[in-house]
Amino acid sequence: MAIGDFSRATFLSVKTLRHYHRVGLLVPAQVDADTGYRWYTTDQIPTAQVIRRFRDLNMPLDDIRAVLQAPDLHTRNELISAHLTSLEQNLARTQSAVASLRDLLGRPSAAAPVSHRRVGATMAAAVTAVIAMSDLVPWYSGALAELHATLDARGMRAAGPAGGIFAGELFTDERGDATVFVPTATEVPRLGRVEPVVVPAAELAVIEHPGSLADVDRAYGTLAAYVASHELPLDGPIREYYLVGRQDTADEKEWRTEICWPIFSTGAAA
The missing domain is CATH 1.10.1660.10 (Multidrug-efflux Transporter Regulator; Chain: A; Domain 2)
Structure with a gap:
């Protein structure tokens, strides 16, 4: 033909x-x-x-x-099945985005309360890398799993909720420094990507975001608007604390994440 x-x-x-x-x-x-x-x-x-x-x-x-x-x-069917699984995951993300958009358009959220917090320097086990914003979620998931596995292997327990520190360039340039950490009572020996760090002290404006991280931008927006109106913002990295996350439950509705904006507190609002 x-x-x-x-x-x-x-x-x-x-x-x-x-x-x-x-x-x-x-x-x-x-x-x-x-x-x-x-x-x-x-x-x-x-x-x-x-x-x-x-x-x-x-x-x-x-x-x-x-x-x-x-x-x-068998090999052919495995390859096809893997692609179908990927399609199902993409569909789930699309459905989640649609639901979030409908919720945003039909029921604008009330402003969540913003609190102030001074945190001291904290010893922690951490994984740090320069990453692209598009890789943030899989990188964060892998790094957090590696941290918990390393602590379990050494018989060490977390001394507080896990957290993340994200440089401004990650948002503005879509590529920058990212750190995921788990607080520890004692210094953890270096192993693979896991290394001991001291999370620096900071003054923070804090908002809590309930549920999936798919629409965490709404909490970021509320917090940024509050800081711009009420505080003296500092040019420092954003922090997140994962009070309840994927390490605790697979039910995203149960997740609770704190978003923390660095500020210079004047004492009045605090």
Whole structure:
């Protein structure tokens, strides 16, 4: 079949078929050495239809190639199942975002109370890295799990809720320093990414965010507006304290997170 006929038979454009040839995903049965014209067989129609359906499900070309080249049915099914799981997770995130937006539009939240706190220097076990904002959630989850696993392996207990410290550049430039820490009563020996640190003392304006971190930006906005109106903000990193988090329960509705903005307290509001 000429490429035009194959295009009509498979609903794949000529441009797409040429691209699939270049990347080695769907190679023509024959290519004219003089003209470069591509020819396909009718046996390739089912393969093209499978590729088209996988692309409709946003499967990357490399993953489709892996499925087509799978050595056995079990491997093929595992690859397809992994992509379906990814689709389900994306769908869950979309549904969560839609619900959050409907809630924001239909029922603007009342201003949560803001408190003041002076915290002293705290010894902690920590993981620190320069990360991209898009990687924050998976990095935070992995770092926190590693911290708790390290403390468990050494027979040490947390001396308070876990927390995070995030540089301003992480928000403004979408890349910056991030630290996740767990307070400890004694200094933890360095192991892998885990190292001992002293979380510095600070004066903070604090707001508590209940539930999933998917809409934690609403708490950030409320806190920022309060600080801008009532406090002298400092150019320092934002802190979070995870009073109840993924290490405690899988039910996101039970999570409670404190957002802490560094301030210079004048004493009046405090």
